[in-house]
Amino acid sequence: MNQRHPMESLLRPAVELQTVWVCLGCAVLCIWAPWSVALTPSIGLGMAAGFLIYGAHRGRQAWIILRYRRNMRRLPRFALRSEQIPVSSRYLWLGKGFRWEARHTQRLHEAQQPNTQVYVQPSRWYRLARRLEIALDRYRAARLLVRMLAADVPLNPVRPLPPVGGNPAIHAVEWKEEDAWMPLGERVGHTLVEGTTRVGKTRMAEVMITQDIHRPSKDVVVCFDPKGDADLLVRMYIEAVRAGRQNEFYVFHLGWPGLSARYNAVGRFGRLSEVATRIANALPNEGNSAAFREFAWRFVNIVNRARHALGHRPSYEQILTDVVNIDGLLIEYAEQKLEAAVPGAWGHVAEFEGRLNDRNWPRNLMGRDKRVVALIQYLQSPDVSIKDSVLEGLLSAVRYDKTYFDKIVASLLPLLEKLTSGRINELLSPDYDDLEDTRPIFDWLQVIRKRGIVYVGLDALSDFEVAQAIGNSMFADLVSVAGHIYKFGVDDGLPTPASGKIAINLHCDEFNELMGPEFIPLVNKGGGAGIQVTAYTQTVSDIEAKIGSAAKAGQVVGNFNNLIMLRVREDKTAELLTNQLRQVNVQSRMLVSMAADNSNPDSDVDFTSSGGDRISTVQVPMLEPADIVNLPKGQAFALMEGGQLWKIRMPLPLPDKGKDVPASVSDIAAGMRRQYNTGERWWEAVAPPPVEIDPELRRAFDSFAAANPQPLGEQGLAANEGARESAVRVALDDSVANTAEVHGDG
Incomplete structure (x- = not known):
């Protein structure tokens, strides 16, 4: 809203509404009784039109004030389905937002003043409704009233605020949102996403990965997920199917070795010494x-x-x-x-x-x-x-x-034993001569040439040291492949080389848990090979604690040209953004009242007084660390393109629709079985014909089928896959061992 006054004031009563009601009344009077104001009917219609136009203008100004005040408490809902996320061949979409400027700092400063809290804080009726919810929740007879008070519907005047926390005023200082785009040319400078636990880092990753998968250039997409988040795996698989790239989709998951592809972390190298370096980097090197x-x-x-x-x-x-x-x-x-x-x-x-x-x-x-x-x-x-x-x-x-x-x-031996124990040995030390095992074996150069999509779930919650060692080896392998691509190109040795450089998008969640000495050259020199790293972590101290050196941590952070800052809990991390911003001028209003006595006894004036408003200007930082700490979930500041600051918010996910969308992780697993040919009948892979199933195994099948009447087909496995598979595999393992002993068959 254009302001002709020295100070912009938006947190105030909407006095423009008074003008709207007056103009509306005058327009009605000019139409129905023009004679009462000494007007002819034709002149009355013209005057009514003039009143309506001016009233509409003032109504628009009043609507801006009312909408601004409403956003201070509750922002409009912003949710999208994955197919609604825009995809561009030149830009990366980050969400809805606006370019943060000095006027937004001024508005945020105004929203923090005591006299404006009546427009920022929840109303008295809202607070009363929340207290009633707590007081009545213990009574069974009042549960209907509690559900009505807690109903999140527009008809509820005291409906609860979204469970995102933070200060909505940080984003409400601008009501004209637009799409926030990052040029793809900036991604080669790498992107660092900072945010504490459960504030939207994974959602940010989903938005970016969805676009990378659907981009017409068919970029390589690799996601390192130490936790092994099933939701992120499901999202990547769904998007790969929608993009028609399911044949290029690989899953490496230490928690699901039966569904995982196989990968030899030391099987490919440029120099022989790289193998020893990858293994030794996982060993302690202090003292x-x-x-x-x-x-x-x-x-x-x-x-x-x-x-x-x-x-x-x-x-x-x-x-x-x-x-x-x-x-x-x-x-x-x-x-x-x-x-x-x-x-x-x-x-x-x-x-x-x-x-x-x-x-x-x-x-x-x-x-x-x-x-x-x-x-x-x-x-x-x-x-x-x-x-x-x-x-x-x-x-x-x-x-x-x-x-x-x-x-x-x-x-050295404990590390190697961790990497070769149990079924993990099948994944990390694949038998290339075993034609019975149809799980694919991949390496990074093959994935890049195929323009593949790879999800790496390291299951760090189960065994952190193994996850860390494998993650370090994968990064070291990527550095080696990047060096080969930088020197010879991605199509070195192929008879028909392709044209152009392939973009390799690496999304590294909780990357501080995976990084080692090899990560620094990856972000420092990998851009020449087309590697674009998007790293997600919680604090700068996590990086420093992992590397063990503040200088090296600064070296890592200094290689990220783009910074996306969600809510953080550490001032040092927040200052990583705020210290890079300039200071701006903020106006403040001060009420001035003065009185002076008159000492002249001959004068009729005993004293003089004056009052007014004084406007002063002070320099303040564009953002304070407290503003970063108070961000709601799903909102962030993005510093990109050489210092341009954007305030963005990510869309909430809406349920996917379509017959081709799997309903659960079990359906995803069934689809991966079909892709990797590990079988819709997995028991045949364990006890293949012509081995005859012994009577004890037959009884185990019969008792299991009686307790679980669903068929042992694909849908039956999807319904209760974990319990069904574990129960029958125990019986199968015993049976195969006994049968092999009788027939002398290994």
């Missing part, structure tokens, strides 16, 4: 642990070089086996390489082996395999000279005293 970490790196690198020379792909399981039994690796490598270099060498080794006994056994090789000791003695012979760096590395490892060797790799 004395740093030395053990360096030893662990060396031994992992030794066994990895040997396996690579033998033509084997590294995996966590293979590395654990080789570290525990490095003697066997040395013998295997020597059998293939030594005979080719020196014909008949193993015959001489057998001679040394036959001469070994307890008296001439070297003390430093106590506990080693007899053949290993004989091999070392043969290679130490003066007439034997073999130049093989891999063999020399293996020999240097086994020359350590075995007890000492076990001590220096003591920190």
Whole structure:
């Protein structure tokens, strides 16, 4: 509303309504009784039109005041279905909002004054209704009244406010909302989303991921979710189906190994040393642990070089086996390489082996395999000279005293055992030769070339250390792939290379739990390979605590050009935004009243007085940290495009409609089974024909079917999948073990 006065005042009575009623009465009088105001009927119609036009103008001004006052207490509802979220090939939609300017700081300052609280705080009747709800909730006879008071419908004059908390006035200072867009060219500078628990970070991720999946350019979308949020997984799967990209959708979930795709975190590398670095980065490196970490790196690198020379792909399981039994690796490598270099060498080794006994056994090789000791003695012979760096590395490892060797790799073995225990071993150390297992195996370069969509659920609530180690390895693998793309392009080695750079959108929820030393080069140099990181975390202190250095935490934060700040509870985090904003001038009004006595006895004036309003201007920050702390849920400030500040609010989700939308996570799981071919009849994969089911298993099936009359088909599994699958799998595992023992079939 245009103001011609020195100060804009919107929190006041709507005095324009008085003019509206007067104009309306005059218009009625001019139409029905023009003679009463000495007008002819034709002139009366013209005057009535003039009154109505002026009354409409004043009514519009009154409506602005009333709407502004209403928004101070309750903002209009803003909700969208996923298909209603706008998608652009040039911009990223963030929600509804406005560009924050100095006038909005002025309005927020006015809303915080004591004399305007009557328009900002809930009314007396509202507070009375809430007290009645609490007082009457214990009485059964009054529950109908309580439900009426708590009904969230427009007909309820005291309906409760939305459960979003915060101060609605922060967004209500502007009534002209518009769509908030971020140019896609800004995303390559990475985006940091800060917000405390349960204030809308996941909803922000859903809005962004939905657009990334539906974008016409078919961007690569990768979501790292340490918690393994089922709602986010469902949303990504639904959007992939709607976009026709379900064949490019991969799920890696440590909590659902039966539905998860498989991924070898150390199977792809640019240099052999990267494998040892990815594993060693998950080990502690403070104090004395740093030395053990360096030893662990060396031994992992030794066994990895040997396996690579033998033509084997590294995996966590293979590395654990080789570290525990490095003697066997040395013998295997020597059998293939030594005979080719020196014909008949193993015959001489057998001679040394036959001469070994307890008296001439070297003390430093106590506990080693007899053949290993004989091999070392043969290679130490003066007439034997073999130049093989891999063999020399293996020999240097086994020359350590075995007890000492076990001590220096003591920190490495627990990590490898966590990554190879249970069914997680199937996911992280896939058997490439097992044709029976139809779960896909993916790597990042394959996903990027296919323009895939990947959901990574790390199930950190169940096992944080395993989730952290796998997340670090995945980030390290991505850094390696980014370096390859930066040097050679994404289509290096393909016969028909595609044109253009592929946008790789990484959405990292709770990324402070996953980041390690490899995350800094990912955000620092990954933009050249098309990687666009959107990181979600709660506080800046989380990043600092994870890295262990304030300087490195500042280095990480400094690589994010775009900042989206939801409600936070730490002033240091809020100042990350407020300290980047300039100061603005805010006007304040002060009532002035003065009186002065007249000391002249001859004058008729005994005293003089004056009163008025004085307007003063002071400089204040555009936003205070308290404004960030008081944000309602689902609202945020966005600092982007080189310092442009936007106030935005995200849409509430509406239920999806359509026959192709799964109704539950169980339906999602059933769809993934069909996609990954793990079977609508999963029991056939456990006990495949022609193995005959024994009578005990048959009785288990019959008793289970009697207690659960629903069919064991896809719909029956979707109805009660968890209990049904666990109950029958126990019986199946026992049956298969017994059957294999009888038939001698593994």
